[in-house]
Ligand SMILES: O=c1ccn([C@@H]2O[C@H](COP(=O)(O)OP(=O)(O)O)[C@@H](O)[C@H]2O)c(=O)[nH]1
């Protein structure tokens with residue numbers, strides 16, 4: 001983790017170095033509107049802030065929101081800055097400070113204090129980023145996702161309690177319920193709000209919203225606005241959620257599949273997911289290099305895994321193995337087959353790892369591009385042995401999840417995106433809108 005660059009500034013020059021949800025959720029955002037960050041604003045990057053984000057230059061009409069994403073593979077802080085230029089105008093999203101640490105909180109299942117310490121280290125960044133006179137007005141919230149959902153209630157609560165203490169000891173505004181495990185349905189909806197807000201689909205007349213696909217470590221989400229009556233009729237009731245935002249009502253299709261994140265899928269493929277005791281047992285797969293034998297830690301458990309020493313390896317047997325994990329397990333709404341979707345998180349990371357897209361730019365892929373890459377990697381594992389030993393399994397799982405899980409076509413387009421206007425495409429922005437609105441924080 002790097003220190004906040006504002007600290008190293010020589011002056012104020014500004015050049016700083018599963019419980020199921022009820023069918024209808026009333027998420028009312030209508031009184032809260034935000035203006036998009038200007039795309040022509042000076043570009044700034046993770047470690048370089050625009051002058052008005054640093055405290056020394058903070059204006060009276062700047063306000064902040066701090067949202068923690070306690071994911072299964074890491075914990076991240078998002079410090080959003082908003083500016084209200086005049087009392088009549090809507091607040092504008094000005095920028096975001098983002099930092100992350102690994103592993104995630106669930107890796108500290110047996111050491112909750114140590115887990116909370118990782119949150120404290122990130123929160124110290126916010127102390128530097130937010131001007132002291134705004135600390136008391138700046139809310140801080142942490143929402144945990146699938147990693148904590150998979151822990152026992154007791155272990156998860158112990159972690160959340162320690163984090164709550166860290167928040168209480170901080171100078172920030174700690175709302176009620178500031179530390180919680182987020183329901184998977186919110187995760188999808190809030191990410192959908194973020195992406196559609198950042199791409200300008202929630203404002204103006206010509207709204208053409210885009211669906212979103214998030215592939216985390218332990219769970220995966222699909223969310224879109226159905227266009228056809230059929231989809232509404234044929235979807236299970238708890239896959240549909242209504243909410244009001246920016247003076248419009250949206251009825252979204254969303255579902256979070258727990259245990260279908262990339263890392264949980266590795267365990268499922270190996271036959272090790274949800275096992276009571278793994279006891280040094282060796283889990284083998286045709287998706288791994290033949291001679292491989294190694295150990296892997298996930299969710300506080302150690303797994304031994306390896307290749308099929310004697311048997312088959314390669315794309316074909318691997319696909320059959322992975323198919324068992326997804327086939328018939330997911331709902332397939334007909335209307336998505338031909339639609340394009342925004343995809344991020346591990347879809348993005350694995351596409352970058354295999355040069356399908358550029359890390360900075362992202363790009364547009366077809367579903368079949370993942371399959372082509374999976375074949376290339378799985379059938380030539382010896383050539384890819386410097387990359388993760390799971391690369392073949394991961395790409396094959398992504399292919400199977402998209403095709404056999406959700407039912408996408410080979411030519412369905414995926415817009416791989418990490419940031420829009422330099423803001424992370426994460427559920428955290430949608431969650432911050434909701435938070436600020438619920439607290440009535442605008443000027
Ligand atoms: O702000 C973020 C948060 C997560 N990720 C990606 O999300 C995946 C990990 O998912 P996570 O740890 O959030 O697991 P979950 O709890 O969602 O299953 C990895 O690809 C990360 O790179 C990201 O790109 N930006």
Ligand SMILES: [Ca+2]
Nearest residue numbers: 071145216217
């Ligand atoms: Ca996530």
